[in-house]
Amino acid sequence: MTRADIAREILRIFQEEFEIERPDPDDDLRERHNFDSIDAIELLVAIESYLGSELTQGEKKQAMDIRTIRQICGYVEALAKSRNVLAEG
Amino acid sequence: MPRRVVITACSAITPIGHGRADIVRSLLQGVSGVKPLREDDLLSRYIHSRVFGTVDYPVAYDFKRLYRKTMGPVAYYACQVAKEVFETAGLDGAFMASGRLGVAFGSVHGSPTVQRGIYRTFFGGDRSEYAAIGAVDYLKSMVHTTAVNITRMFGITGRVISSSTACTTSSQSIGYGYEAVKYGMQDAMLCGGADEYDTTTVAVFDNLLACSTGFNDTPRLTPRPFDVSRDGLVVGEGAGAVLLEEYEFARRRGAPILAEVAGFACNNNGGDLILPNLGGITQTIRLSLQDAAIPADAVDLVSAHATATKMGDVIEAQAIHGVYGDRPRVTALKSYMGHTMASCGVIETILVLYMMAEGFVAPTLNLDEVDERCGMIRHVRKPEERAVRIAAIQNFAFGGVNTGLIIRKFE
Numbered sequence: 001m002t003r004a005d006i007a008r009e010i011l012r013i014f015q016e017e018f019e020i021e022r023p024d025p026d027d028d029l030r031e032r033h034n035f036d037s038i039d040a041i042e043l044l045v046a047i048e049s050y051l052g053s054e055l056t057q058g059e060k061k062q063a064m065d066i067r068t069i070r071q072i073c074g075y076v077e078a079l080a081k082s083r084n085v086l087a088e089g
Numbered sequence: 090m091p092r093r094v095v096i097t098a099c100s101a102i103t104p105i106g107h108g109r110a111d112i113v114r115s116l117l118q119g120v121s122g123v124k125p126l127r128e129d130d131l132l133s134r135y136i137h138s139r140v141f142g143t144v145d146y147p148v149a150y151d152f153k154r155l156y157r158k159t160m161g162p163v164a165y166y167a168c169q170v171a172k173e174v175f176e177t178a179g180l181d182g183a184f185m186a187s188g189r190l191g192v193a194f195g196s197v198h199g200s201p202t203v204q205r206g207i208y209r210t211f212f213g214g215d216r217s218e219y220a221a222i223g224a225v226d227y228l229k230s231m232v233h234t235t236a237v238n239i240t241r242m243f244g245i246t247g248r249v250i251s252s253s254t255a256c257t258t259s260s261q262s263i264g265y266g267y268e269a270v271k272y273g274m275q276d277a278m279l280c281g282g283a284d285e286y287d288t289t290t291v292a293v294f295d296n297l298l299a300c301s302t303g304f305n306d307t308p309r310l311t312p313r314p315f316d317v318s319r320d321g322l323v324v325g326e327g328a329g330a331v332l333l334e335e336y337e338f339a340r341r342r343g344a345p346i347l348a349e350v351a352g353f354a355c356n357n358n359g360g361d362l363i364l365p366n367l368g369g370i371t372q373t374i375r376l377s378l379q380d381a382a383i384p385a386d387a388v389d390l391v392s393a394h395a396t397a398t399k400m401g402d403v404i405e406a407q408a409i410h411g412v413y414g415d416r417p418r419v420t421a422l423k424s425y426m427g428h429t430m431a432s433c434g435v436i437e438t439i440l441v442l443y444m445m446a447e448g449f450v451a452p453t454l455n456l457d458e459v460d461e462r463c464g465m466i467r468h469v470r471k472p473e474e475r476a477v478r479i480a481a482i483q484n485f486a487f488g489g490v491n492t493g494l495i496i497r498k499f500e
Contacts, residue, residue: 041224
């Protein structure tokens with residue numbers, strides 16, 4: 001998977017799972033889109049499914065300060081890299 | 090100084106219709122909402138009673154995901170009737186969030202549909218399935234899911250009461266809401282109950298030999314309260330909500346008043362958790378009249394709990410006769426839709442409000458031949474044009490809990 005794939009998938013999850021259409025990459029998701037702690041947990045489940053592997057409790061805790069789509073993409077890229085599934089492109 | 094409490098809006102989703110026009114038509118035409126039990130790939134194959142009071146029409150929900158994400162089927166029902174009540178009532182937003190509006194709403198189990206998903210995962214034994222338990226499954230399935238999904242959707246910050254006392258759940262909701270307003274703790278209360286389609290409850294009653302099994306091929310002919318050939322209850326689904334307001338508050342804002350809650354009582358039989366108890370039932374009826382400060386002969390209509398079990402109906406008929414004699418009309422509204430469990434008390438209250446408004450009394454359906462042991466009270470056998478001024482709604486639950494509500498037409 002490439003960075004572009006990850007960005008596309010995150011936007012798809014937001015559109016289909018959370019009914020948030022075209023969020024700006026730097027929108028504060030909580031402030032602008034009512035994205036709350038329940039959604040954050042659901043997002044982590046969707047990310048696990050996308051990566052095809054479970055996240056550790058430590059990895060999950062790292063996600064708790066994330067506020068924007070740009071940060072989410074960076075977080076998933078780091079997870080993909082640590083699992084050797086991130087391709088350049 | 091106790092305050093007067095009035096009902097200013099109501100809404101119900103029932104096996105015989107959604108909203109006043111549909112429900113009144115069904116009552117007047119004798120339409121039954123009892124249908125064949127649906128297969129559920131779990132319990133239905135073992136259940137002898139093949140009937141269910143079913144909401145078999147689509148209900149159009151328009152809830153944003155923000156709210157949907159914590160709702161199981163039972164909360165959809167609850168929030169829909171609450172939404173319809175609030176749309177009718179037109180309370181202003183500042184009052185809704187003032188802390189002076191509370192919610193009294195319950196269900197028997199929360200959401201069994203969601204709970205089944207959780208159990209399936211637990212018993213699956215595969216570690217990878219653990220993630221299939223959604224982060225919000227508890228919020229969707231917990232016993233007070235109906236009440237708090239309503240508070241969330243409408244930004245209500247007042248008291249929350251979430252009774253879960255089986256068949257008296259929503260009559261307690263109304264009663265405790267009434268007391269909260271009467272004694273000044275709240276100015277308004279949204280009260281009701283809901284239960285979703287669920288075969289677990291059918292299995293429980295089926296195993297107690299309390300369910301109807303003799304009319305599996307003709308569902309509309311059961312249940313048969315007070316009839317000589319009754320053979321047990323029929324479980325059903327549905328939801329109902331009423332808005333209670335303090336009288337002066339309602340008057341000042343020009344709210345239409347449907348009726349006054351004149352009295353309420355709740356007691357326990359203090360012993361057996363299942364068997365009907367003449368002393369306990371009689372006492373709750375008397376206490377409700379005492380709370381309303383009206384004599385028994387002022388009551389025009391009794392909405393009986395009447396689930397169509399062999400002994401329950403006989404004991405209830407004895408209690409009604411003991412308190413009221415044979416003066417008031419008696420109708421058994423479960424004959425139209427079965428026993429909608431947590432919602433039966435509020436649905437029966439709403440049906441009585443409709444009858445008060447339209448000047449008729451709906452008969453007990455399927456009452457072809459009155460059991461002589463139930464024959465000492467005045468059964469309604471066909472629709473009657475009749476002004477109803479004061480009505481009593483009585484409900485009794487497993488656990489020995491009894492409730493009596495007295496409502497009075499507002500004049």
